[in-house]
Amino acid sequence: MIEPDATDAPIDLKEACVRAAHDFIAENGVERLSLREVARRLGVSHQAPYKHYPSRDHLLAEVIRRCFRQFADYLDDRGQHADPREDLGALGRRYLAFAAGHPLEYRLMFGTPWPEPAEQRGLVEDARHALDVLRTVLRRIHGTDRAQRTRVDLDAMFIWSQMHGLASIAQANVMEHLGLAPQASRQMVSHAMHMLELAMNAAGTDSNSPD
Structure with a gap:
């Protein structure tokens, strides 16, 4: 809706x-x-x-823009967490909950080519806001100085790709035919979040910057 x-x-x-x-x-x-x-x-x-x-594409751009605005607001409403890593986990769970609860909006945001008037309708700004919710949490972990900008963006893309992959697979029809153990299906989200936390913790101990 x-x-x-x-x-x-x-x-x-x-x-x-x-x-x-x-x-x-x-x-x-x-x-x-x-x-x-x-x-x-x-x-x-x-x-x-x-x-x-002025055109069908202008209207479609506005529909998609509203989806991104709704998505960003949903992420923002996850509640307050003093520990940034707890906040990151809450953000990931919130992402997956939105995708599961709003499949049409999710497909419009990430599965529909943007029409030409997208930037004119402000779609870019609202899409960037959704990413900035994640980047804000990562800056609490890595710091806000310019030297950490690349690290923040790389981690943001890594986390987003993991969440997007899981959300997309969970909605795919093929999931009904994979023969997964019932326990695996029920624990899929919690396991993915745990593995993501391990990856972030392991990266935090590595002082080398990515090539």
Whole structure:
């Protein structure tokens, strides 16, 4: 479900178009989205959505932007943890919970090519915010000086790739046919988080910088 944008009136046409587009994608797929279909769903003139969205791609960019905003807010709402490594673990679990609870939004963010107006709609800023939630925690671990910037970004990409891989596999149909032990299926997330913690701890003892 798309969260309302705080800058928009809750029931105006601009907001209604975003919600209608989200619902249409959920039912029919992103490929069939068009402003004409959105107008038909809303019961308005087929020209009406063009007052706010010059093209179908502008509307799609706004839908994806809202997904990233919702995702970042969800990560931000994980609670406060004085220990940054505990905070990192909470962030990872929060990531996986969002992917499991919002599969459509997750696919739109990471499985849909960005339309051309993405930067114009502010999508880049909201996507970067989601990554900055993770980088902020890593700066608490590594420090904030410029010398640690590469280390923070490398760790962020490593952690994100691990979480994304696990989230994507968990949603894949093939999971039903792999013959995994029931215990393995139940412990998949906790085991992955434990292995990630071991990897981070091991990296923390290595003073050599990556090549």
